[in-house]
Amino acid sequence: MKKFEMMALAALAAFTAAAMPSETELEKANKDVQTALKTHIAAWQKGDIGNDDLAVLMLRNADKFKDEARRYACLQAAFAAAARADDAALAAKALERICAEIKHFWVPMEEKVIDKALAKVEKGKADKFRAKLDLERAKIVIMSKSVKDSDARVIAKMRRIMIPSASIKPPATLADAVEFLRRASVDHDAPGAKSKGVNFLLSLDRHASGAPAMPRLAANNIRLFDMLKLVVDVVGYDFKVASGIVVIFKKEDAPTSPSIGKMKQIMLPSISFKPPATLADAVDLLGRMSVEHDPAAKGKGVSFRLNVPKGEKPPAMPVINARNLKLYDAIDLCCKVTGYDFREKGEVVEIFRKK
Numbered sequence: 001m002k003k004f005e006m007m008a009l010a011a012l013a014a015f016t017a018a019a020m021p022s023e024t025e026l027e028k029a030n031k032d033v034q035t036a037l038k039t040h041i042a043a044w045q046k047g048d049i050g051n052d053d054l055a056v057l058m059l060r061n062a063d064k065f066k067d068e069a070r071r072y073a074c075l076q077a078a079f080a081a082a083a084r085a086d087d088a089a090l091a092a093k094a095l096e097r098i099c100a101e102i103k104h105f106w107v108p109m110e111e112k113v114i115d116k117a118l119a120k121v122e123k124g125k126a127d128k129f130r131a132k133l134d135l136e137r138a139k140i141v142i143m144s145k146s147v148k149d150s151d152a153r154v155i156a157k158m159r160r161i162m163i164p165s166a167s168i169k170p171p172a173t174l175a176d177a178v179e180f181l182r183r184a185s186v187d188h189d190a191p192g193a194k195s196k197g198v199n200f201l202l203s204l205d206r207h208a209s210g211a212p213a214m215p216r217l218a219a220n221n222i223r224l225f226d227m228l229k230l231v232v233d234v235v236g237y238d239f240k241v242a243s244g245i246v247v248i249f250k251k252e253d254a255p256t257s258p259s260i261g262k263m264k265q266i267m268l269p270s271i272s273f274k275p276p277a278t279l280a281d282a283v284d285l286l287g288r289m290s291v292e293h294d295p296a297a298k299g300k301g302v303s304f305r306l307n308v309p310k311g312e313k314p315p316a317m318p319v320i321n322a323r324n325l326k327l328y329d330a331i332d333l334c335c336k337v338t339g340y341d342f343r344e345k346g347e348v349v350e351i352f353r354k355k
Contacts (some may be wrong), residue, residue, distance in 0.1 A: 044081075051085035054078075059094055068312075072102050076113060083117035088129060091117075092136035100339050100354060103315065141225075142241075151241040158198060158225035158246070161188050166227050167218045170323070173211035177231045178202050178248060185224055198224070203249040212236070216270070216323040219337075229336060234322070234329045259302055259344045263328035266293050266302070271330050273317040280306055280314035282334045283351060290327050302327065305345075307352045315339065 040061075044054045058078035065071040075098045082091035095113065099105055114133070118126040131149070134156035138147045141155060163184045168177050178200050186197035204211055212235040219227060232239055232248055239248045268289055273282055283306045290301030308314050315338040322333065335341055335351060342351045 051081040052087050052090060055082035055085065055087065055090050055094065059090075059097070062097070068102060072098065075101075079113060080117045083114075083121075083129065086125075086129060088132035088136045091129075092133055092140055095133070096137060096140050148243075150244040154198060154241050154244055154246065155225070157189070157193075158185070158228065159223055160190065161185055161198075161224040163188055163219075163222050163224060163227055165218075165220050166222055168214050168231070169216040169218075170213060172214045174204075174214060174231070174235050174237065174248075175202055175211035177214050177217075181224065181228055181231065184227075188224070199245045201245050201247045203247060215325045216321055218319065218321040220319050222318070222337075226336065230333055233332055233336075234325055259347065259349050260328065262294070263290075263302055263331065263349070264326050265295060266290055266327040268293055268325055268327055268330055270321075270323045271325070272321050273334075274319045275316055277317045278314040279317060279334060279338045279340060279351075280308070282317055283331075286327065286330055286334070293327070303348045304331075305348045305350050307350060309353055 040049070040054060040057045043049045044051075049057075055078045058074050058081065062071050062074040062078065065074060075094050079091050079094040079098070082088075082094055095110065098113070099110065114130070118129065121129070131153075135147060135149060135152040137159075138152035138155040141159070147155075161184070166180070166184070168180060172180075182197060182200050189196050202211070214231070215234055217230060217234065219230070222230075228239060228246070236251050237248055238251045239246055241247070268286075271286070271289075283304050287301065287304045291299060292301075294301045306314065317334070318337055320333065320337065322330070325333075331342055331349070331351070339354055340351055341354050342349055344350075
């Protein structure tokens with residue numbers, strides 16, 4: 001191996017060691033995973049496999065750790081290796097996994113993980129990698145393979161901006177909510193940002209007499225991106241980013257299955273959750289409320305089943321207060337803020353963690 005390659009490998013080994021699962025952690029893990037990881041790390045340290053290969057292997061083995069700390073360390077190592085390999089797509093996959101799976105992982109922690117991985121990279125190269133990382137993460141978030149750089153930057157900005165406290169209540173309309181988000185995007189944008197905030201364009205349903213009324217929504221320490229999703233979802237709207245502008249528009253109605261259709265018919269006067277309530281508590285309450293507010297003469301409500309991965313606990317609920325919303329929107333809201341999703345399975349609505 002050439003001398004400069006050996007030097008680079010040694011530097012990477014020293015840097016990534018902190019992100020690798022410790023020897024003690026490996027010994028406590030499943031023996032098969034322990035053996036596999038030790039083999040992979042040894043091969044990487046010898047230079048037999050590259051950083052991209054190590055990242056893929058770490059991503060593959062992270063799921064096998066039952067303990068969140070070990071899984072986090074494994075995913076951190078995957079991100080660090082992918083960053084050093086300048087593989088933004090692989091790094092984005094690792095970072096999104098961390099964001100989705102690790103509890104209490106907020107924007108400042110994301111920045112620390114990124115900064116640490118790029119600590120020994122020249123500023124010019126680091127900036128280019130960050131731009132590519134934003135693009136690849138945007139593709140994952142909006143599930144699109146073709147995203148313009150300008151639009152990816154807007155999505156990335158919305159995911160970095162944290163709103164300390166968001167509160168929307170009647171008689172506010174969707175137009176008022178969008179204006180609140182626009183002001184929040186300016187007020188909480190990064191200091192020294194070249195262009196402050198995010199530009200929004202509200203395209204109202206041509207058949208409507210005005211902007212739809214908003215139910216009561218409240219959240220603390222929420223990303224601008226997530227708050228926007230909550231706002232548009234509860235009134236049947238959606239959004240896309242085009243030419244650097246966030247366009248908000250009316251969703252087209254799609255045919256629904258029986259349980260999902262019933263969820264859209266049942267109106268709840270109010271819901272309220274706060275720590276230490278968990279998603280299991282929220283699902284239990286919404287199941288009981290579905291029976292109580294079922295408009296059918298002998299309504300049985302909707303049956304829910306929460307599937308939490310083996311060895312894990314139901315995620316904690318943030319502070320949520322909402323009034324006059326459909327059961328469908330209530331479940332959708334609870335799932336979005338905890339990284340879960342739902343689907344109809346037979347006569348039951350199954351709630352499961354996103355992968």
